[in-house]
Amino acid sequence: MRLTYPTNIRIIRVPCTGKVDILHILKAFEKGADGVYAVGCMEGDCHYTSGNFRARKRVEQAKKILDTVGVGGQRVEMFNMASSEGPMFAEVAIKMVDKIKELGPNPIKLQKKKAA
Amino acid sequence: MIVADKKPIEEIIEDIKNHEKVLILGCNECVTVCEAGGKKEVGILASALRMYFLNQGKEMKIDEETLERQCDHEYLEEIRNVVDQYDAIVSIACGVGVQFAAEKYHSTPIYPGVNTCFMGVTEERGLWTERCQGCGQCILSRTGGICPVSRCAKRIMNGPCGGSSKGMCEINKELVCAWQLIVERLKALDRFEEYEDLSPIKDWSTDRAGGPRKVVREDVQP
Numbered sequence: 001m002r003l004t005y006p007t008n009i010r011i012i013r014v015p016c017t018g019k020v021d022i023l024h025i026l027k028a029f030e031k032g033a034d035g036v037y038a039v040g041c042m043e044g045d046c047h048y049t050s051g052n053f054r055a056r057k058r059v060e061q062a063k064k065i066l067d068t069v070g071v072g073g074q075r076v077e078m079f080n081m082a083s084s085e086g087p088m089f090a091e092v093a094i095k096m097v098d099k100i101k102e103l104g105p106n107p108i109k110l111q112k113k114k115a116a
Numbered sequence: 117m118i119v120a121d122k123k124p125i126e127e128i129i130e131d132i133k134n135h136e137k138v139l140i141l142g143c144n145e146c147v148t149v150c151e152a153g154g155k156k157e158v159g160i161l162a163s164a165l166r167m168y169f170l171n172q173g174k175e176m177k178i179d180e181e182t183l184e185r186q187c188d189h190e191y192l193e194e195i196r197n198v199v200d201q202y203d204a205i206v207s208i209a210c211g212v213g214v215q216f217a218a219e220k221y222h223s224t225p226i227y228p229g230v231n232t233c234f235m236g237v238t239e240e241r242g243l244w245t246e247r248c249q250g251c252g253q254c255i256l257s258r259t260g261g262i263c264p265v266s267r268c269a270k271r272i273m274n275g276p277c278g279g280s281s282k283g284m285c286e287i288n289k290e291l292v293c294a295w296q297l298i299v300e301r302l303k304a305l306d307r308f309e310e311y312e313d314l315s316p317i318k319d320w321s322t323d324r325a326g327g328p329r330k331v332v333r334e335d336v337q338p
Contacts, residue, residue: 026163069168
């Protein structure tokens with residue numbers, strides 16, 4: 001397919017999106033990530049039945065917390081796609097990167113730099 | 117177990133905003149089970165608070181610790197050596213833990229991080245319901261194991277009242293009538309004739325009506 005997608009994404013592999021914990025998401029932002037998104041299997045297609053639904057709930061929970069602390073809940077998203085959907089993976093990556101670039105850098109990262 | 121619910125982060129921020137070194141103190145017991153004040157919730161709250169204050173440009177040290185229990189001396193003593201490093205503690209144990217920590221560490225402000233709700237059960241994950249009000253005079257043997265003190269809105273001892281309709285309580289259509297449950301349970305136990313026995317007037321002096329209570333057990337005292 002030879003698809004390209006932005007190189008500023010760091011992929012962290014997990015056995016199932018159900019493994020993604022809210023603390024993983026929050027710590028990523030605390031350490032300075034500008035955005036985080038979880039890519040899970042299609043709803044109804046989870047090998048572990050409900051892993052992707054759990055992940056979505058945690059993403060929603062993280063959104064609320066990030067809104068409260070002023071980082072912005074829009075910086076975290078959840079997407080569902082099948083493992084065969086390479087073009088969609090690339091499309092989502094481009095969209096997410098564009099969105100985060102529009103939002104600008106993580107304010108926590110900026111404050112940390114200022115303090116250093 | 118004692119069931120608690122998380123306080124909004126905004127409320128906790130308001131409490132600690134004038135401090136600089138704060139310890140978030142969790143509890144490994146009831147509040148861990150009801151997912152309000154265990155190690156995980158300590159991590160989430162501490163992370164959120166660190167981000168908030170950093171974003172505000174305020175330098176703030178926010179550390180995490182979770183004790184086995186906060187309602188016993190031996191576990192609360194575990195932070196004795198570090199407590200001086202902080203100018204405030206947010207305890208996300210139940211109200212018991214918050215108060216015991218405040219009694220023990222007299223000069224350190226202790227703020228509650230959860231709202232303590234009731235003594236109850238985990239009906240399913242994410243759903244906790246009340247079962248006991250600690251009235252100090254258990255009558256469950258007479259009511260088929262279903263408590264009219266905690267589960268009947270009127271706490272009546274000889275029910276149901278006229279508000280019971282199709283097995284539900286009049287105060288809320290989703291609330292089961294405790295006396296309906298008692299009747300069904302007595303039938304199932306083949307003890308329905310006991311329903312006719314009138315309950316004597318309950319002695320409420322062992323409930324909160326008699327003021328704060330205590331249990332003294334000389335046989336186990338050192």
